[in-house]
Amino acid sequence: MTHLRKMMLEELQRRNYAQSSADAYIHALKEFAKYYHRPPDQLGPKEISQFQLHLLRDRKLSAQTVKQHIAALRFFFNLTLKRRYPPSDFRYPKTPQRLPVILSQDEVRAMIDAATSLLHRTLLMTLYSTGMRRAEITRLKVNDIDSRRMVVHIKQGKGSKDRDVPLSPKLLEALREYWLWKKPMEYLFPGEAKQGSKGDHLTLKAVYYACKGAARRAGIQKQVGPHPETLFCYSYAGIRRRPAHDSASAWTYRYQTYDSLSAFVAASSECLSKSAG
Numbered sequence: 001m002t003h004l005r006k007m008m009l010e011e012l013q014r015r016n017y018a019q020s021s022a023d024a025y026i027h028a029l030k031e032f033a034k035y036y037h038r039p040p041d042q043l044g045p046k047e048i049s050q051f052q053l054h055l056l057r058d059r060k061l062s063a064q065t066v067k068q069h070i071a072a073l074r075f076f077f078n079l080t081l082k083r084r085y086p087p088s089d090f091r092y093p094k095t096p097q098r099l100p101v102i103l104s105q106d107e108v109r110a111m112i113d114a115a116t117s118l119l120h121r122t123l124l125m126t127l128y129s130t131g132m133r134r135a136e137i138t139r140l141k142v143n144d145i146d147s148r149r150m151v152v153h154i155k156q157g158k159g160s161k162d163r164d165v166p167l168s169p170k171l172l173e174a175l176r177e178y179w180l181w182k183k184p185m186e187y188l189f190p191g192e193a194k195q196g197s198k199g200d201h202l203t204l205k206a207v208y209y210a211c212k213g214a215a216r217r218a219g220i221q222k223q224v225g226p227h228p229e230t231l232f233c234y235s236y237a238g239i240r241r242r243p244a245h246d247s248a249s250a251w252t253y254r255y256q257t258y259d260s261l262s263a264f265v266a267a268s269s270e271c272l273s274k275s276a277g
Contacts, residue, residue, distance in 0.1 A: 004041055005029060008080045015079075018160065020135060028072035040073075041081060045089035048073050056093060063093040101222050110218035111211075120210045122178040123189055123202075127211070129171040133158060134207045140188045142179070147172055 001009070005026055012022040032051055033040045048070070055066045074090040077083045103111070108128050115121035127137060136157045144153040150172070151164040175188075184190050187201035215224040 001026075002039075004039060004076075004080075008076050011080045012075070016160070024068055025072035025075060028069040029076050031069070032073060040076065044077075045085055048089065049091070052091070052093070063095045067092045067095065103220070103222070107218070107220055107222070111214040111220065114214045114217035115210070116213070116217075118178055118181055119189065120214065122174055123207065123210055124214060125171055125174050127207075129168050130154075130165045132165070134204055138187075138189065138202045138204060138207060141186055142184055142188050145172075145175060145188070 008029060009022060009026055012025060017025070029040055032043070032048075035051055035054065036043060036047060051073075052066060052070060055061045055069060056063075061069075070090050070092055074085075077085055112121060112124045112128070115124055123137065126132065126140075130137075130152050132140070132152075132154060136154050139156075140152075140154070144155065145167065146153060146164075147167070150167045150169075152167050153162070153164055155162050157163060182190075189202040191200065191202045191206065212224060215222075
């Protein structure tokens, strides 16, 4: 790692950025320097503008991905190098507002039934029943399952916030069956110890491929990706408070037919029960 990237990483760590965000920011700075074949501290707003055009026009990256690149460069110049360029020097592309793709209960059951192992089956059931994000489920620990209160504790999720989500009786039954088979010690879904890896928990890519493979085998034609588990989140999300970044129209679509927490728990339990049957 270069001296400049190390400086940026230390600043990100001082501000307690998530590791995934820090990795993405460092990668964006690396691409910026590679494009110009020059150290990034020798570049400025003119090069940033041209680089943004390259990302959109030549590489055809999504507007959201380009926004992340620009946010990383803004962090580097304004907060790491303390140059304090005005906001107008960092122009974010307009992001299209689209309604989410939501899986029906029949499609969810088909995906769960298409799982190739008990680990993948339980993983998919947990994603659907709790609405967890990919990074959250990889860090889920055995003691986060609170069967006495019938909740799942999600610690330091998106925005570094803790939250509890309901634990349906059918999911608890599936988790107990899975625990007797796998006997995980710390992380509920442990990864395999491979060269260069601690093997402490399942990787993000493993969750991605579990969802992607199940959708393919189930014959689901909907676009499942690039984060296929979000389809489970949207199928679940009717009982959650609308996040600030979601549009009202998207939330109306996400709300579906569940008008209470108990209604959703009953519906998800019924879906999981039919899949198990």
